[in-house]
Amino acid sequence: METYLRMADLPYQNYFDGKLSPQGKMPWIEYNHKKVSGTEFIIDFLEEKLGVNLNKHLGPHERAVSRAVTKMVEEHLYWTLAYCQWVENLHETQKMVSLFGPFSDLLKWIFCHLTKGIVKREMYGHGIGRFSEEEMYTLMEKDMRTLAGLLGDKKYIMGSTISTVDATVFGHLAQAMWTLPGTRPERLIKGELINLAMYCERIRRKFWPEWHHDDDNTLYESEESSEASKTYSPLQDFSFYSRTETFDEEGNSISQTPDTDYTGHSLFDSDVDMDEYRDHEQCQEEVYTALEETIVLDSAVTYCSDYFNRISFCVIVQVD
Numbered sequence: 001m002e003t004y005l006r007m008a009d010l011p012y013q014n015y016f017d018g019k020l021s022p023q024g025k026m027p028w029i030e031y032n033h034k035k036v037s038g039t040e041f042i043i044d045f046l047e048e049k050l051g052v053n054l055n056k057h058l059g060p061h062e063r064a065v066s067r068a069v070t071k072m073v074e075e076h077l078y079w080t081l082a083y084c085q086w087v088e089n090l091h092e093t094q095k096m097v098s099l100f101g102p103f104s105d106l107l108k109w110i111f112c113h114l115t116k117g118i119v120k121r122e123m124y125g126h127g128i129g130r131f132s133e134e135e136m137y138t139l140m141e142k143d144m145r146t147l148a149g150l151l152g153d154k155k156y157i158m159g160s161t162i163s164t165v166d167a168t169v170f171g172h173l174a175q176a177m178w179t180l181p182g183t184r185p186e187r188l189i190k191g192e193l194i195n196l197a198m199y200c201e202r203i204r205r206k207f208w209p210e211w212h213h214d215d216d217n218t219l220y221e222s223e224e225s226s227e228a229s230k231t232y233s234p235l236q237d238f239s240f241y242s243r244t245e246t247f248d249e250e251g252n253s254i255s256q257t258p259d260t261d262y263t264g265h266s267l268f269d270s271d272v273d274m275d276e277y278r279d280h281e282q283c284q285e286e287v288y289t290a291l292e293e294t295i296v297l298d299s300a301v302t303y304c305s306d307y308f309n310r311i312s313f314c315v316i317v318q319v320d
Contacts, residue, residue: 001027001039004167006207008052039074043164054164062158066165069150069157072143073172079128080140081175084183086112086119088133092181137184144185147173148193155202170203177201 005012021028021037028037029045036045047053055063085093094112123129128136147169151157156166176185177200189196204211 001042001167001171003171003203003207004039004043004054004164007054007162007164007167008046010046010050010052039168054162054167057161058158058163066158066163069147070165070168072146073168076128077140077143077147077172079123079126080136080143081172081180081185082119083123083129083133083136084140084180084185085175086116089180089183090116093179096179140185141188144173144176144188144193144196148196151195151199153195156199166203170200173200174204 002012002014022035023037025037027039027042028035029042030036031045031049036042055066058066090112094108097108097112120129128139131139147157154160156162157169158165173189173196176183176189177197180186189200
């Protein structure tokens with residue numbers, strides 16, 4: 001959800017109190033006191049109210065393909081990655097959970113094992129949890145290979161221009177890239193399906209410029225960009241975030257050119273070796289913008305600890 005807001009250039013604010021929607025679900029939003037839950041309904045609502053549309057360049061056939069891919073990722077790949085995160089790789093996941101206090105280690109252990117039980121129960125109810133571990137990984141690999149084949153050598157899933165499906169795909173593949181060390185999905189995406197790794201890195205740099213991940217084993221990153229990333233702190237929770245100060249007058253389209261990020265760097269695979277970003281202070285200043293409408297995003301980690309794909313809800317408020 002948060003990646004979509006950045007792609008659509010909609011300012012928002014993060015909260016982390018973990019409240020559920022009136023339907024007991026996440027994600028959910030509140031815009032001028034109106035509550036909307038569910039990612040698909042949230043996007044429809046934002047398109048209607050704010051005039052944003054990441055899919056306006058797609059034809060009817062492409063929109064159908066986009067929806068089919070979205071549902072494959074949300075209703076199928078999601079569960080196999082959740083299994084890898086919270087069942088098979090629970091020990092590593094426990095290290096990523098941030099809890100503080102005298103009993104933080106005990107609380108992390110309790111939280112992670114409770115979540116493991118919830119994930120296994122819900123996977124069984126879904127049906128995918130009734131298969132063996134090997135069968136689940138077979139399904140996961142098929143889904144990832146499908147995404148790799150569909151992406152091919154394109155910049156984004158549906159072509160040279162970003163669309164809504166990219167927020168969904170990136171949010172899930174980011175887990176395999178950065179939160180599942182040593183697991184099958186990580187080996188697959190950083191090995192045989194390297195085009196998916198380049199795709200994730202491209203989106204991360206374009207829409208999360210303030211977040212850098214140190215990984216000495218990422219062969220698709222140049223030595224220069226790896227060194228540059230070490231000069232920045234991890235992703236911070238800014239009070240308000242907006243990718244640009246103004247919207248495009250014709251359709252609120254993304255302000256960057258199709259081939260560059262906000263610094264002017266190329267985002268093609270052959271140009272992954274990027275120069276250093278502007279210093280961190282400048283990067284911080286650009287996310288604080290004069291807002292007429294503010295989207296407030298509240299996120300709570302449930303099934304995945306990954307920053308990009310956590311189960312989130314957002315609250316949208318009108319600022320006078």
